[in-house]
Amino acid sequence: MDIDPQMAQMVAAYIEATKDKYESRFDEPHAFASDALDCSRKIGFRIAEIPASNPIDTTGEFAMAIGRYIHDMAQGALIMRDRRWKAEQEWGLLDRVSGRGDVYHTGSNIVGEIKSMAPYAYDLAVTGVRKGLPEGVKAEHRIQALINAIGLDSEEMPVDTIEVRYVNKAATQGKTVFATHTEPFNIGNRAEADVEMKRLRSIVETVEEGTLPKRNFQGKDVTNPLDMKNWKWPCGYCRYQTLCGKLPTGRVEVSQSDELQAAMIYGQEEQTDAD
Numbered sequence: 001m002d003i004d005p006q007m008a009q010m011v012a013a014y015i016e017a018t019k020d021k022y023e024s025r026f027d028e029p030h031a032f033a034s035d036a037l038d039c040s041r042k043i044g045f046r047i048a049e050i051p052a053s054n055p056i057d058t059t060g061e062f063a064m065a066i067g068r069y070i071h072d073m074a075q076g077a078l079i080m081r082d083r084r085w086k087a088e089q090e091w092g093l094l095d096r097v098s099g100r101g102d103v104y105h106t107g108s109n110i111v112g113e114i115k116s117m118a119p120y121a122y123d124l125a126v127t128g129v130r131k132g133l134p135e136g137v138k139a140e141h142r143i144q145a146l147i148n149a150i151g152l153d154s155e156e157m158p159v160d161t162i163e164v165r166y167v168n169k170a171a172t173q174g175k176t177v178f179a180t181h182t183e184p185f186n187i188g189n190r191a192e193a194d195v196e197m198k199r200l201r202s203i204v205e206t207v208e209e210g211t212l213p214k215r216n217f218q219g220k221d222v223t224n225p226l227d228m229k230n231w232k233w234p235c236g237y238c239r240y241q242t243l244c245g246k247l248p249t250g251r252v253e254v255s256q257s258d259e260l261q262a263a264m265i266y267g268q269e270e271q272t273d274a275d
């Protein structure tokens with residue numbers, strides 16, 4: 001099935017018009033709360049500004065735009081129902097990590113993440129119809145909400161509770177659309193988020209030393225990112241998969257790697273052509 005080019009243009013225009021909302025305003029190298037529990041090498045690639053070897057295609061842009069649109073609608077729906085919800089609360093840069101809470105409730109001191117989910121992922125987490133039992137909120141979403149809570153928690157914006165709200169992208173009438181995970185924000189889960197913030201800081205510092213971090217996803221080294229049968233790794237959706245597959249598993253010094261140098265020269269040429 002082909003994508004209508006006019007529709008693709010409209011989608012690109014929507015992404016362009018809304019991208020500021022999702023971009024950081026900080027120039028210095030840093031990670032995002034949304035990097036929580038993601039592959040260390042992937043975060044390193046982005047911070048080192050190495051051009052993607054597998055850039056997102058039109059279909060992917062389309063899916064992302066739909067996700068953003070649903071996300072924005074869910075934010076709007078919450079605010080329409082209760083004006084004490086405030087959207088997009090950016091908290092700045094804390095220990096080399098930046099972020100923003102999708103929503104913050106001024107009456108109940110809740111910080112919330114909104115995630116638009118593909119139907120399969122939604123069923124896995126919420127309804128359990130795929131595997132018998134719902135798996136619950138994903139750890140990376142929970143930790144992201146916690147990091148945003150740490151960033152926001154202050155006299156002006158105290159945080160008592162975190163929430164992760166899932167929206168089913170393909171919900172039809174009569175099926176569940178929203179599911180919410182709620183937990184109190186306390187010393188125990190703050191400590192969990194601190195551990196992740198420490199990992200993110202060390203990735204930023206590794207890149208600043210001129211090195212890409214090792215391929216590591218949630219505590220396990222990724223031995224072969226091109227092994228598509230191995231779905232426990234996120235490599236199939238990664239914008240750096242082909243390039244990463246040419247590199248060793250351990251740390252890589254950027255200036256000493258022919259593959260990385262070639263990727264950067266090629267990326268600069270592409271940019272010049274586009275200009």
Ligand code: SF4
Nearest residue numbers: 039042225235238244
């Ligand atoms: S291909 Fe896999 S291991 Fe390599 S950066 Fe991407 S997610 Fe990480």
